[in-house]
Amino acid sequence: MTAPSALGLLPPGATYASVTASVADPVLREQAGRRWWLVFVVGLVLTVVMLGSMFWLFYEGIGIFGNNTSVVWGYPIANYVWWIGIGNAGTLISCMLLLTRQKWRSSINRFAEAMTLFAAAIAGLFPILHLGRPMYFYWLVPYPNTMGTWPQWRSPLVWDFFAIASYIIFSIVFWYVGAIPDFATFRDRAKSRAGQLIYGALALGWRGSARHWVRYEAFYHTMAALGVPLVVSVHSVVGLDFAAGNMPGWQETIFPPYFVVGAMFSGFAMVVVLAAVTRSFLKVEALVSLHHFEAMAKILLAGSIVMGLSYATEAYQGWYAGDDVDRTFLAFQFHGAYAWLYWCQIAFNVFVPQLFWAPAIRRSIPALLVIAVLINVGMYLERILLIINTLSRGHLPAEWSLFAPTLWDWLLLGGSLGFFMLLFACFLRLVPAVSMHEVKQLVPAEAAA
Amino acid sequence: MAQIFRPGADTYARMVLLSIVLLPTLAIFLTYLVMRSSTVTGQDFVLHQWPPFSHAHHAGELGIGCRMCHNSVEKAASAGMPSTHVCMTCHSQIWTNAPMLAPVRESLADDKPLHWTRVNDLPDYVYFDHSVHVNNGVGCSTCHGPVDTMPLMRQAAPLTMGWCLDCHRSPEKFVRPTDKIYDFDWQPPADQEEKGKRLLVQYHIETSHLTDCSVCHR
Numbered sequence: 001m002t003a004p005s006a007l008g009l010l011p012p013g014a015t016y017a018s019v020t021a022s023v024a025d026p027v028l029r030e031q032a033g034r035r036w037w038l039v040f041v042v043g044l045v046l047t048v049v050m051l052g053s054m055f056w057l058f059y060e061g062i063g064i065f066g067n068n069t070s071v072v073w074g075y076p077i078a079n080y081v082w083w084i085g086i087g088n089a090g091t092l093i094s095c096m097l098l099l100t101r102q103k104w105r106s107s108i109n110r111f112a113e114a115m116t117l118f119a120a121a122i123a124g125l126f127p128i129l130h131l132g133r134p135m136y137f138y139w140l141v142p143y144p145n146t147m148g149t150w151p152q153w154r155s156p157l158v159w160d161f162f163a164i165a166s167y168i169i170f171s172i173v174f175w176y177v178g179a180i181p182d183f184a185t186f187r188d189r190a191k192s193r194a195g196q197l198i199y200g201a202l203a204l205g206w207r208g209s210a211r212h213w214v215r216y217e218a219f220y221h222t223m224a225a226l227g228v229p230l231v232v233s234v235h236s237v238v239g240l241d242f243a244a245g246n247m248p249g250w251q252e253t254i255f256p257p258y259f260v261v262g263a264m265f266s267g268f269a270m271v272v273v274l275a276a277v278t279r280s281f282l283k284v285e286a287l288v289s290l291h292h293f294e295a296m297a298k299i300l301l302a303g304s305i306v307m308g309l310s311y312a313t314e315a316y317q318g319w320y321a322g323d324d325v326d327r328t329f330l331a332f333q334f335h336g337a338y339a340w341l342y343w344c345q346i347a348f349n350v351f352v353p354q355l356f357w358a359p360a361i362r363r364s365i366p367a368l369l370v371i372a373v374l375i376n377v378g379m380y381l382e383r384i385l386l387i388i389n390t391l392s393r394g395h396l397p398a399e400w401s402l403f404a405p406t407l408w409d410w411l412l413l414g415g416s417l418g419f420f421m422l423l424f425a426c427f428l429r430l431v432p433a434v435s436m437h438e439v440k441q442l443v444p445a446e447a448a449a
Numbered sequence: 450m451a452q453i454f455r456p457g458a459d460t461y462a463r464m465v466l467l468s469i470v471l472l473p474t475l476a477i478f479l480t481y482l483v484m485r486s487s488t489v490t491g492q493d494f495v496l497h498q499w500p501p502f503s504h505a506h507h508a509g510e511l512g513i514g515c516r517m518c519h520n521s522v523e524k525a526a527s528a529g530m531p532s533t534h535v536c537m538t539c540h541s542q543i544w545t546n547a548p549m550l551a552p553v554r555e556s557l558a559d560d561k562p563l564h565w566t567r568v569n570d571l572p573d574y575v576y577f578d579h580s581v582h583v584n585n586g587v588g589c590s591t592c593h594g595p596v597d598t599m600p601l602m603r604q605a606a607p608l609t610m611g612w613c614l615d616c617h618r619s620p621e622k623f624v625r626p627t628d629k630i631y632d633f634d635w636q637p638p639a640d641q642e643e644k645g646k647r648l649l650v651q652y653h654i655e656t657s658h659l660t661d662c663s664v665c666h667r
Contacts, residue, residue: 143477146484148611187453196453204462 009104009291010439010446019287019443023182023434024189026282032429036281040425046418053411054129062132064408070401071391075409076130078384079416081238082266083123084164085259085379088235089267090116091171094178095227098220103445104295106438107287110182111278111424112271113175114431118423119270120168122416127160129412156237156244163237170230174223180206181216182432235263242386248329249390252317258310265303265349266379272296272372274424276365278433287434290363297362300375304353311346325395332393333385337402341381342389348378490607496566498601500552508633509597515589515631526578530565533557568602569593575665585652586624587616590633597633617659621645624652 010019032040057064067074090112097105128137140161142150151158184206187199206212239259242250252258272293279288315333318326333342352374355361362368388403427433487493507513516522521529533556540550556563569592571577583589589596594605606612616623622637624645629635638644649656658664 144481146490146607146609146611148609148614200453201462205459 009107009289010287010442011289014443014446016440016443019439020185020189020436022287023282023432023436023439024186027429027432028186028189028191028195033281036425036429039277039421043418043420043422043425046415047422049411050415050419053408053415056408057129057412058134062130064406065130066403066405066409068401068403070394070399071388071403073130073387073391074403075384075405075413076126078380078387079413080123080126080130081259081383081386082380083119083126083416084167084238085235085263085266085383086270086376087116087119087123087167087171087267088231088260088263089271090114090119091167091174091227091231092264092267093271094174095224095231098224099228102295103442104292106435106442107289107292108271108275108296108434109438110175110179110431110435111274111427111433113171113178114424114427114433115270115274116267117168117171117175118420118427119267120164120171122420124164124168125416127157127164156240159237160241163234167230167234170223170227174227176202177216177220177223178435179432180204181208181437182435184208185436186432232260235260238263242390247390247394248323248325249314249318249333249386252314254310254313254317258314261303261306261310262379262382265300265307266376268296268299268303269372269375269379272300272368273376276369277424278428281428282433287439290365293365293368294359294362297356297368300353300372301356304350304356304375308346308350311350325393329390329393333389336389336393338385338389338392342385345378345381345385348374349382352378485607485609487607490609491570491604492607493603493605495601495603496568498566500549500563501601502565503600504596504602505598505600515596522579522583524580526576526580528579533563536563568604569606569608571608576667577665583630585654586620586627586630586648588625588630588632588635590635591616591623591625595633613665614660617664618656620654620656620659621649624648624654 065074065076090109093105093112094109094116097109128134131137139145140151140158151161180203183199184203187196187203190196190199236256236259239255239257243252243255245251275288275292275296279285315330318330333339352371355367355371361371392402393400483489508515518531518535519528520531521527533553536550536553537557540553544550552563555561582592592606594603596602596605621642622645625632625635625637626648
C-alpha cells in the first residue's frame with residue numbers, strides 16, 4: 001500500500017483544482033454512466049410501486065396491512081423507526097465530527113447529510129401512512145382550530161411530531177448552508193445557461209470573500225452545535241414512543257439512549273453502503289479513501305458492542321424485574337415464533353461486526369459492504385421485532401396473536417427503499433456530492449506533511 | 450467572465466426570501482379566518498323553507514311556546530318536529546285556503562310528512578341531547594338565538610366544537626334558572642358568575658368531566 005501522505009485523506013499531489021475537478025467534473029462535464037441509469041430506473045420503478053401502494057392504502061384503508069387487533073403496529077411503524085435511524089448518522093457525522101475536528105468527515109459529510117434528509121423525509125411519511133384517517137395527521141400540530149382543542153401534550157406521539165419536524169427542518173437548512181460555497185463553484189463551472197442560473201440562485205450570491213467565510217463559519221458551527229442535541233432528542237423521542245407505553249419489553253428506561261445508539265449504528269452502516277456507491281459513481285476513490293472506510297468500520301464496531309450491551313441489559317432487566325408478563329415476553333423473544341429472527345438480529349448486529357477487529361476486513365470494500373447490509377437488515381429486524389414481539393405477548397393471554405406481513409407491507413417497504421435510491425441518484429447528478437470546500441481545507445496540511 | 454445575473458435579480462432574491470416567511474404566515478392566517486367564516490360554519494345563513502314558516506309570527510307575535518311543536522325537547526335527544534296534524538290544529542280553522550299553506554294541506558291529504566330543511570345541523574358523530582341541556586339550565590336562546598324575532602329560521606351560532614366547549618368549559622356563564630329556559634328575553638344578570646355557580650350546584654353539574662371526549666362522542 002502506498003502511503004499517499006501523512007494524513008492519508010487525500011491523494012498524493014492533490015491541489016485545490018484537482019479536488020474541484022474530481023467532484024464537479026463527473027456532474028458538469030460527463031454523461032451519467034450506465035450504472036447510474038440502472039440505479040435511477042430501478043429507483044423510479046420502485047417509487048411508482050410505493051405511490052401505487054400509497055394510493056391503494058388511502059383508497060382501501062389500513063386493513064391491507066398485516067396488522068391485527070393485538071399487533072396494532074406493524075411494518076409502517078417499523079419502517080418509520082428504521083428510516084429515522086438511518087437518518088441519524090448524517091447529522092452525527094456533520095455536527096459531532098465537525099465539533100470534535102475529525103478531519104476525515106469532510107469527504108463523506110455531504111452525502112451523509114443528503115442521506116439523512118431523504119431518510120428522515122421518508123420516515124416522516126410512515127406515521128401518516130399508518131393512521132386510520134391519514135387526512136387528519138395535521139391534528140398533531142398545535143394550531144388555533146375551531147374545535148377549541150390542543151394536541152394531547154402528554155402523548156409521546158405529539159413529542160414525536162415536534163422531534164421529526166424540527167429534525168427535518170434542521171437537516172434541510174444545515175445541508176443547504178453547508179453546500180452554498182460548493183453551489184457557487186458549480187455556478188462558476190456550469191456550462192449551460194440553466195445550470196448557471198439554478199446553481200447561481202442556490203449559491204445566494206456567494207463570492208467567497210473573507211467576510212462571507214467568517215460569517216459562514218460562525219453560522220455553520222453554531223448550527224452544528226444545535227444539531228448535536230437534536231440528533232440525540234429525535235431518536236430519544238422515538239424511544240419514548242415505546243417506553244411511555246406500559247407493555248412488556250417497551251417500558252424500559254434504557255430506551256432513549258439505546259435507540260440513539262441503534263440509530264447511529266444503522267445510519268453509519270448505511271453511510272458505508274452509500275460511500276461505496278458514491279465513490280464508484282463519481283470516481284472519487286481518491287477523496288473517499290480506505291482511511292474513511294476504516295474509520296467508519298471502527299465506529300460500527302464500537303456501535304455493535306454498545307448494542308450487544310443494550311440487548312443484554314434489556315434481557316437482564318426483564319428477568320430481574322421478575323414480573324410474569326416480562327418473563328413471558330422474554331421467553332417468547334428467545335424461544336417463540338419469531339425467535340429465529342431475534343437470533344438473526346443478534347448475529348447481524350452484535351457478532352458479525354466483530355469481524356472489524358481484523359484490519360484487513362476494515363479495509364476491504366466488499367466485506368464492509370456485506371457487513372453493512374447485514375447490519376441494516378439486523379436493525380430492521382430489531383425494529384419489527386420490538387413491535388411484534390411485545391404486541392403478540394401483551395398482558396391479556398386471550399389477546400395473544402401472531403403477526404404476518406402482507407404483500408402491501410412488503411411493497412411499501414420496498415417502494416420506500418426505491419424512493420430513497422431515486423432521490424440519492426438525483427442527488428449524485430445534481431448536487432456537489434462531496435464537500436469540496438471542506439476537503440480543500442485539508443490540502444495545505446497534506447502538502448506540508 | 451460575463452455576469453450571470455442582472456442587477457434586478459437581487460430584488461427577486463429578496464422577494465423569495467421574504468415570501469418564504471410571509472406566504473406560510475398568510476396562508477395560516479387566511480385559513481384561520483376562512484374556517485371561522487359563516488361560509489364554513491353556516492352561521493347566520495337563512496335557508497329556504499317551503500312552507501316559509503315564521504318563528505317571528507308564531508313564537509314572537511302569537512306567543513306559542515316552543516314545546517307546542519318541539520314536544521320531545523325535555524324527554525329526548527331530538528327536540529322533535531311537529532307532525533302535520535299539529536299545524537292543522539289551527540290551520541284547519543284559520544287561513545284554510547292560504548296559498549302559502551298548500552304544502553301543509555297536501556301533506557295531510559297525501560299522508561306524507563312535510564319536508565323541512567335542517568338549519569342547525571351537527572355532524573353525525575356528535576351525540577347532542579336536547580333534554581339534558583334544557584333540563585339543566587341551558588335555555589333555547591343560548592344556542593338558537595332570538596328565534597322569536599326570526600321570520601325564517603337562521604343558524605344563530607357557529608356550531609363549531611370550540612363554540613360547544615366555550616360553555617362546557619365554563620357553564621356558569623350560561624346556565625339560567627329552571628323557569629327561564631324558554632324565555633327569549635332572558636339576559637345574563639350582572640352577577641351571572643355567582644348565580645351560575647349556585648345553579649351548577651343546584652343542577653348537579655360536575656364540570657370536571659364536562660369536556661371528556663365521550664360526553665359528546667361515542
